[in-house]
Amino acid sequence: MEEKHKSRLKAEFSxxxxxxxxxxxxxxxxxxxxxxxxxxxxxxxVASLLDLE
Known part of the structure; x- marks a missing residue:
């Protein structure tokens, strides 16, 4: 996902x-x-976000 996808999600599902x-x-x-x-x-x-490294 890129920032533009995040923006769309937030706009539609805030x-x-x-x-x-x-x-x-x-x-x-x-x-x-x-x-x-x-x-x-x-x-x-994802590993870095979940502290799996």
Whole structure:
């Protein structure tokens, strides 16, 4: 998700997202579904957010 996606979510679902944290991984939307490079980037980004490193 990029900042523009976060903005759209907040605009459309502001009431449901109130008080919730939305993390932007800053991974460009340039990959095909389950691209190994994309999976690796997501795993690394999420691991740091979850303190799995």
């Amino acid at each position: 009431r449901l997202l109130e008080g919730r944290v939305i993390h932007v991984l800053d991974i460009p939307d340039d990959y095909k579904y389950m691209d190994p490079e994309l999976v690796e980037q997501v795993e690394q980004s």
